[in-house]
Amino acid sequence: MLTKEKAANIFDRIRRFSSADEVEAIFTGSRFALTRFANNAIHQNVEEENSIVSIRTNFAGRTARATANQFDDESLRRAVAVSENLARVQAPDPDLLPMPTADEANSGDKLADKSVRATRFFDETAAITPADRAEVVKSIVSVAGKHKLTTAGIYSTSESREGIFNSRGLANWHHQTLAEISITMLAEDSSGWQKLNSPDVRNLNPARLAETAAQKAVDSAHPREIAPGKYTVILEPAAVLDIVGFMFWDYSGVAILDQRSFLNDRIGAKLFGENINICDDAEHPLQAGSPFDGEGMRRQRVQLVENGVVKRVVYARATAQKMKNSEYAGKVGPIEPTGHGFPLPNEMGEMPLNIVFGGPENPRSVEEMIASTERGVLVTRLWYIREVDPYEKIVTGMTRDGTFLVENGKIQCGLRNFRFNQSLISMLSNVEAMSAPVRASGEESFDMVVPAMKVKKFNFTEATKF
Amino acid sequence: MKTAAHRALDAASVRGVTYADARVVSIRNRSLTVKNGRVGHASESESLGIGVRVMAGGAWGFAASADLSRASVEAAAARAVEIAQASARVKREDVRLAPEPAAVAEWTTPYKLDPFATSVEQNLDLLLKVDAEMRAVAGVTLAETGMNFQREESWFLSSEGARIHQTKYSTGAGYTAYAFAGSEIQKRSYPNSFGGQWQNRGYEQIEEMKLVENARRVAEEAVALHHAAQCPEGTATIILDGSQLGLQIHESIGHPIELDRVLGMEANFAGTSFLTLEKLGNLRYASDLVNVVADARQEHGPGLGTFAYDDEGVAAQSTPIITNGRFTGYLSSRETAHTIGAARSGGTLRAEGWNRLPMIRMTNVSILPGEKPMSLEQLIAATDDGIYMETNKSWSIDDKRYNFQFGCEIAWEIKNGKRVRMLKNPSYSGITTEFWNSMDAICSRDEWTLWGTPNCGKGQPQQVVGTGHGASPARFRNIRVGSAYQGS
Numbered sequence A: 001m002l003t004k005e006k007a008a009n010i011f012d013r014i015r016r017f018s019s020a021d022e023v024e025a026i027f028t029g030s031r032f033a034l035t036r037f038a039n040n041a042i043h044q045n046v047e048e049e050n051s052i053v054s055i056r057t058n059f060a061g062r063t064a065r066a067t068a069n070q071f072d073d074e075s076l077r078r079a080v081a082v083s084e085n086l087a088r089v090q091a092p093d094p095d096l097l098p099m100p101t102a103d104e105a106n107s108g109d110k111l112a113d114k115s116v117r118a119t120r121f122f123d124e125t126a127a128i129t130p131a132d133r134a135e136v137v138k139s140i141v142s143v144a145g146k147h148k149l150t151t152a153g154i155y156s157t158s159e160s161r162e163g164i165f166n167s168r169g170l171a172n173w174h175h176q177t178l179a180e181i182s183i184t185m186l187a188e189d190s191s192g193w194q195k196l197n198s199p200d201v202r203n204l205n206p207a208r209l210a211e212t213a214a215q216k217a218v219d220s221a222h223p224r225e226i227a228p229g230k231y232t233v234i235l236e237p238a239a240v241l242d243i244v245g246f247m248f249w250d251y252s253g254v255a256i257l258d259q260r261s262f263l264n265d266r267i268g269a270k271l272f273g274e275n276i277n278i279c280d281d282a283e284h285p286l287q288a289g290s291p292f293d294g295e296g297m298r299r300q301r302v303q304l305v306e307n308g309v310v311k312r313v314v315y316a317r318a319t320a321q322k323m324k325n326s327e328y329a330g331k332v333g334p335i336e337p338t339g340h341g342f343p344l345p346n347e348m349g350e351m352p353l354n355i356v357f358g359g360p361e362n363p364r365s366v367e368e369m370i371a372s373t374e375r376g377v378l379v380t381r382l383w384y385i386r387e388v389d390p391y392e393k394i395v396t397g398m399t400r401d402g403t404f405l406v407e408n409g410k411i412q413c414g415l416r417n418f419r420f421n422q423s424l425i426s427m428l429s430n431v432e433a434m435s436a437p438v439r440a441s442g443e444e445s446f447d448m449v450v451p452a453m454k455v456k457k458f459n460f461t462e463a464t465k466f
Numbered sequence B: 001m002k003t004a005a006h007r008a009l010d011a012a013s014v015r016g017v018t019y020a021d022a023r024v025v026s027i028r029n030r031s032l033t034v035k036n037g038r039v040g041h042a043s044e045s046e047s048l049g050i051g052v053r054v055m056a057g058g059a060w061g062f063a064a065s066a067d068l069s070r071a072s073v074e075a076a077a078a079r080a081v082e083i084a085q086a087s088a089r090v091k092r093e094d095v096r097l098a099p100e101p102a103a104v105a106e107w108t109t110p111y112k113l114d115p116f117a118t119s120v121e122q123n124l125d126l127l128l129k130v131d132a133e134m135r136a137v138a139g140v141t142l143a144e145t146g147m148n149f150q151r152e153e154s155w156f157l158s159s160e161g162a163r164i165h166q167t168k169y170s171t172g173a174g175y176t177a178y179a180f181a182g183s184e185i186q187k188r189s190y191p192n193s194f195g196g197q198w199q200n201r202g203y204e205q206i207e208e209m210k211l212v213e214n215a216r217r218v219a220e221e222a223v224a225l226h227h228a229a230q231c232p233e234g235t236a237t238i239i240l241d242g243s244q245l246g247l248q249i250h251e252s253i254g255h256p257i258e259l260d261r262v263l264g265m266e267a268n269f270a271g272t273s274f275l276t277l278e279k280l281g282n283l284r285y286a287s288d289l290v291n292v293v294a295d296a297r298q299e300h301g302p303g304l305g306t307f308a309y310d311d312e313g314v315a316a317q318s319t320p321i322i323t324n325g326r327f328t329g330y331l332s333s334r335e336t337a338h339t340i341g342a343a344r345s346g347g348t349l350r351a352e353g354w355n356r357l358p359m360i361r362m363t364n365v366s367i368l369p370g371e372k373p374m375s376l377e378q379l380i381a382a383t384d385d386g387i388y389m390e391t392n393k394s395w396s397i398d399d400k401r402y403n404f405q406f407g408c409e410i411a412w413e414i415k416n417g418k419r420v421r422m423l424k425n426p427s428y429s430g431i432t433t434e435f436w437n438s439m440d441a442i443c444s445r446d447e448w449t450l451w452g453t454p455n456c457g458k459g460q461p462q463q464v465v466g467t468g469h470g471a472s473p474a475r476f477r478n479i480r481v482g483s484a485y486q487g488s
């Protein structure tokens, strides 16, 4: 497995092989294992170990990248030569900046005593074996058996390392673990689902996740079909995360400069309800991932939305400089590098990837939301979400694995799944209640810290056959 | 390379496995983009490693490593066995593999021009020309172009004696013009959206696509959409262009016929399928005019699903999926063939790379063209009242593959056999079998293109592979249109 020392040694060799003005190397390495089960048995069970070096060279405004996963001299020489060849033939880009020094990259680190920074590496997670995973799957299968259900899902554990070095002295390194469990329980005509991940495997309770998924399958049996239309919905955190995730690509300086963002001409406006507060915060205790961006810049905490008003977007270094000189400079709120850039060169610029929703003044549990609902739909998760309209931010998708009719404060029965076509702007203007935010994981968007939400006038346009 | 695979098989066999295979794969990729007159990114990557798949105790184990040293390869094989033994702790029945003759073969994608032999300058020069054409049109606010090549060389060795050396090339390119004005963002893409057109060919593919020649028209359409009428809501006759029909096939035929989905193996992620086993040979999937095959053979064309052998050593085949409207075949593997009473795998197992377990993937799932000569213009001329839609913009379908909704970039209203006006934000939706049963016309071979979908995701960990979909424009009656904007 790659260590910071080994990576530093590889980077020294890369520098020797390069004639470029500047060189950068991004290292990623992981040991990833995943046990997959279906029909109450393990059917796929995999493990991989891989390390990658991605080399970027700069020649006076021209830059390019070459990636390899072999570290012998010949492979490294070839990757350096490929990167240099890709860079040299380009016309110079006046917006390309010199690589950041270590001081510049780390100046955003507000934590005075680095030793108190919470670790995201847990030996307990790294030590999990195939036999350990099989035992957990066995316990999930036994919950399925108890309820006469069929289960399918995954239990994965991984250990990963990420580092960035450049020829101006930057050398940042991050390592972490992650454990993840996702469980589907299937009955004759219904299903239930739960998913959770954490750097610390001890935060996962497989039996409880299995029981909750099983209960949803049992409770939604023999689903009724009701007419599509506008309903009050209670979205569990995974459903919230998967749908709202589709707007965060647009909280980017480049998206504004390219005029492809739904925030074009809307920053500073009250776009959402008073109760919506959103920040990006890589250091949040419920977040995971590396504390630096694709250029090695420390990720800053950025308040994106305050009381429904979109305050600002995030910036890579070059984007901030470009925005300051653009016609939009006075209209987009604070402009500064925030540590959200993708590895260069890229056309997307940056985006916030550590989203944390602010908690409401009066948090309501999902149970309380149900109890306060005269007629509505409880949604476990959403599926196959795609953008229909980029400026009104209308997205379409389906409900899945546990959709329920709520009447007179109680769950009445399971429902056939719906298709929705819903504007995220109007959805976040119609939030009547929220739970305390939790770490949530889905399949359509990246992991976030989000609350469950009760939303009025959610737009279901069709029902499917199950 | 071959030595590493041999060593892995030897190390597995001394540990008492009942079956083992090893794939050494070397992948090289070049990716170039241009945005608004400047290089967006220029990058290349190489990835090399070995994946070892073993069966022990009637269950599967898989381990992969980028390190091809003797010690590492032997450790990966031992790890795969340990993992298989763990799998066997939670099994219902032993895995059964359909027999397959052990092939010894060499194969390379036929190509005229090795894309990696073309210069980066030449590649970027073409993209910059396209970019300039698009940005010459007033109202274009963003122009994006891209080009991608891949070469994948693999050595597949199995404990049954298979020895297969394959090299596949794929090439893709395309572009999109965006126009933001007022409170609307519109876009147009060519030859297709989400990365353009892709095939398993060399650089000749790029040269034949007429990229520069179409750029100005496409950009003008993106701007013109701002002045077009909104696609109405209601029921209509629709005609879909071949690229959109290709995606329709992918989502509402290609995925539901994957036998692993049908058997519940994807239930936690990609989903299951409405095509339960008793429907084989019995279900009227589509109207009589519909004939669909899953064909991985080179004679079908240079699709992203074309190869000589799949990733468990089964030779490429053509399977009739829908025959005169009736459902006649699934995509299968050696492990799943017995569930449909097949004596042999359909040869559809593929992996994203050396580090991934091969699984059932679409090959080239294509609708056969109409036999009666008919061009798109003739089909439009034969339509009294309808909407012609082109180029996918959004796509979504439920986890059993019944209810779908697609949005397209552009449409034209048809009245009395003529395109009368442009429509913006077109969309249509329906239920899979109802939709396919409503097809009443399809264009002939001249209009048929083997489209490529480079971004099909499936599996945990997720694997992205390319699939092929031959299609020509076709007409459908009584389809629900405009639902994507309903109530918003």
Ligand SMILES: [Zn+2]
Residues within 6 Å of the ligand: B250, B255, B455, B456, B457
């Ligand atoms: Zn797909």
